[in-house]
Amino acid sequence: MLTTPTLPPIRWFLFHNGALLLTADNALPLAAAPPVPLAEGQTQQPLPVLDGIPCAAGQMEGPLPPDTALHLVPLRQAFDLLTAADFRMAGKAQELLHWDAHTHHCGVCGAPMQRATDISKVCTACGREVWPSPTTAVIVLIERPSPNGRREDDEVLLVQSHNFRGDYYGLVAGFVETGETLEDAARREILEETGLHVHRLRYFASQPWPFPSVLMVGFFAQYAEGEMRLQTSELRKGGWFKRSALPAIPGTVSLARRMIDAWQEG
Ligand SMILES: [Zn+2]
Known part of the structure; x- marks a missing residue:
């Protein structure tokens, strides 16, 4: 007797307007074929295998029909719902789809x-x-040790960019220009945005940032000299904050938050 061969299931990373398709229990759909129609002219984009399961990305044809248990979650919010590995793959999927479309x-x-x-x-x-x-960007945590030597009085420079979506403070950041090293870019961005000079620049970590396709490279630096003069075309506000009195800071999805947390913990 002939049996139809069963296709291996695929873990689907499907997007509509930057939002990721998830099942009712906030998992990625697992099926042999895409659970919703893909955009016209779109074929599935292969992704690396994850936990032994083949993965694929795709742009959805349109919004979800009202009668489905599937739902769409903005990619940033999916960070709180997915495992770290799934979120990383979702970011890769989003970057590949952006590249394909352009x-x-x-x-x-x-x-x-x-x-x-x-x-x-x-x-x-x-x-x-x-x-x-991906476009390369640097992000820098500038610290200023307290002259009295008390750890709780150490300060960090936090700024609020005009393009932040909320009343929180983050770190100085900017894109690397042609001909620059990462360190050049970090020093230039700090000088342009704050008027400050830094020293003891040291690498911390990097993170793909799929909005739409950026590699963030994080550095720590220590204040050296200069008077603060914020670049108002880029920044709404900013200043020095003591370790014991930080304002609202970015969500855990971001490298900025990891860096501020690492500084807080010393
Ligand atoms: Zn050509």
Whole structure:
């Protein structure tokens, strides 16, 4: 007797307007085929295998029908619902879909691009190859040890950018420019945004930030000299805060929060 071969289930990372599709119990859908139709002309984007399960990404055709138990969660909020590995994969999925949507045509000759590998495309006319390339940004925690030597009086420089969505304070950050090292970029951004000079710049950690496609590189630095002069075109407010009296800070999804927590813990 002939039996239809069963296809192995795939863990689906499907998006609509930047929101991720989850099941009723806030898990990623697991099925042989996409649980909702994909956007016209969209094929599923292969992702690496996670915990032995193949994964795929895709853009949904449109909003969810009202009669489904599936629901959409903004990617940032999904951080609180998913495992760290699933959230990381969701970010990768979002970055690949963004790259796919922005590389339909060759940037040199304008001809259609064709998929070459899972993470590259080649121009059908001139042969130019493109890969997803996240933009690099630096983020810096500037500390100022207390002159009285008391740990609770140590200070951190926190700022509020005009593009923060809420009344909280974060860290100085900015994009790396051409020809710069990460350290150059960190010192330049600090000087431009705050008027301050720093020393003892040291690497902390990095984090992919899929909004839409950034690699954040975190540094700690110590205040050296200069008077604070905030760049008002970029920053709404900012200042020095004692370890014992921090204002509202970013959510746990961000590298900024990990850095502030690490500083708090010494
Ligand atoms: Zn071309």
